[in-house]
Amino acid sequence: MKRATVAGLAGLACAMLTLGVAAPAATAAADRPRLGNVQKALSELAKSSKIVGAIGAVYVDGRKVGKGSAGTRLLNDKGGRIPASARFRIGSQTKLMTQVVIMKLVTEGKLSLDDKLSDLLPVVVEKDLVERADEITVEQMIHHTSGIPNWYTKELVDFFDFDTYYPPLELVKRSRTVERSQEPGEKFSYSNTNYMLLGLIIEDLTDHSVSREFERRIFDPLHMDDTYLPVKFPGGIKGPHGHGYYPDDKGKLHDFDRLNMSYGYAAGGVISTTDDLSAFHRAFALNKILTKEEKEALNAGRPAPEPRPSEAKSGKSADSQVCGGEYGPVKGGSTGFSALTYTSRDGRVQFVVSVTMGANHTDPAIDPQVKKAAEAVLCPRK
Template sequence: MNRATVKSLAGLACAMLTLGVAAPAAAAAVDRPRLGDVQKALSQLAKNKEIVGAIGAVYVDGRKAGKGSAGTRLLNGKGGRIPAGARFRVGSQTKLMTQVVIMKLVTEGKLSLDDKLSDLLPVVVEKDLVERADEITVEQMIHHTSGIPNWYTPQLVDAFDFDTYYPPLELVKKSRTVERTQEPGEKFSYSNTNYMLLGLIIEDLTRHSVSREFERRIFDPLHMDDTYLPTKWPGGIKGPHGHGYHPDKNGKLHDVDRLNMSYGYAAGGVISTTDDLGDFHRAFARDKILTKREKEALNAGRPAPEPPPGDKPADPRVCGEYGLVKGGSSGFSALTYNSPDGRVQFVLSATLGTANTNPAIDPLVKKAAEAVLCPET
């Protein structure tokens, strides 16, 4: 079923949501935040050897206030510039979309945040895929406190395997080979396995693919027409876009644009644009895609972040104000910065010439965000 057909079937529910996220009238000039030059910030970012290319845009009240593209589509200055409106992988920003669908199913009475994994997906017990599944709740999976080990590690999957399709349950099975290190609900421990399982729960309850539920509940109502979750192998990014690179064990960089789509799914598979991602995060921040009550229920069990080592914990915000939602994997990093009131979003996609785990990346991207969101006076 194509996107137009899905839109026609969505009916009144989608129309109501669309009305709720229409951009308000432009604020008076005195109320507009002072912003820096996006193109200049990205040009500085792309001068670093860790960055192959970068695109980004900043939005105020739903209107684009600046955009830019720097670096090149391919390594070593090749391929020309990335189109500013190009699609890119959003990585784990997908998880927030999965949370939206789960909470809508909770509101509809199809499940509870206290429901046990073993009751919702009996197959994980029957095939011994998840240890202690009868104790793990939906809420714990959402907040990464289930203790289910992460299958997405270099020890369990190959970043350069572009040709093998792994069904979600097969990836869940890989996590079973890793010893648990905590009790269910004890503490935060990031694991993509949680979101593979949440995706399977969505499909079991709705009898639709995760992609279809994203379209029906998020992409179509918000007019995110350039956004999709690949469903047909091998997937991939449509249209001209930046390629990311990842080093092998000898440090040689390889093009990983063909990133294995089965590694994404409900944990990190969505492909989008700066415009669409800005619309999504603005709608979420303004309680237009989840109600305030739904968000309160979603966040009630969220654990407090553990402070980093050192005497003075680092402020996780940018410019002391803007929150960050981040996604990344081999070859790319995708970041969305949001003001607390939802008025301002800065969406940035960087394709990499280094491992995405390289600690040098975060301060470089943060510097670019600060140049846009809180320029020096």
């Protein structure tokens, strides 16, 4: 198996005593960007019949300068307000955390971005779980160019199954029933299967769970004390929080608070807060969680993601950027919820918002409403 081939990474594998990104002394008022009222923006957002509740907060140089909560915890104006400090599912924002761990393993010489899936996880060949595994690289899985089909579809899993635990390899196996539509490395094609496999690679190389690696390399160093990746079924959200809803085939809304933990893992399972998620994205933007060299290696050859209307993607796209491209969100979402973190180009400002819904999360009317709220906060009109 090849080892780290990224120039300049070998000397970077030092112990992470702390990665806490301390906020500097209070930023002078004149130096702060002009921001809108978070509570007002979220209250407008929650007027939508498709939104049950929303919480959010905006941060400048690591300090919270505004927050809000609108709507209610439960459907039909029940349950009271969601605490602004409540935990929520971050969905595919988890993928960026998985990328961080993978890059640290590259730096430590435990794998290379051009290592083949078949070498790292021989079981996928032995059990014929992934077609052309001997051609697919780690880099292709990170960038969703592997061509491995996505298991997270209504055709392959039951969204309404809250009680059955599916090991990651079982979900990978389901993707094998779908015909490949591209060559390895040919183009971007979003697939959660990539990140189930990356999670298994992390566990095989470290002898730790993905949850433990997240804690050791990200959550503990950044003091993300309210963040966790569930490891015990059913793995719900701790503390009072908003409930998301999703319609069945007849349009009846069902409470999806018990979202099946199996469907998360290294692809989308982390639960966090606005404070913690802001700390993570600020550290990432300022090269505190990955070095500049590691990020350059990670992003080398990253393709522009194609529109993916069926589910939220982890990454930035032109139509989702706000304020003339000054802010681009990292987004996660699934049945019942959407969570976005907007970060300024210079890394100084983060706006974190969690939305719980009373509609299909793919409803095309929802994203523009959230974008409008973000622009009201990050680039308010004079």
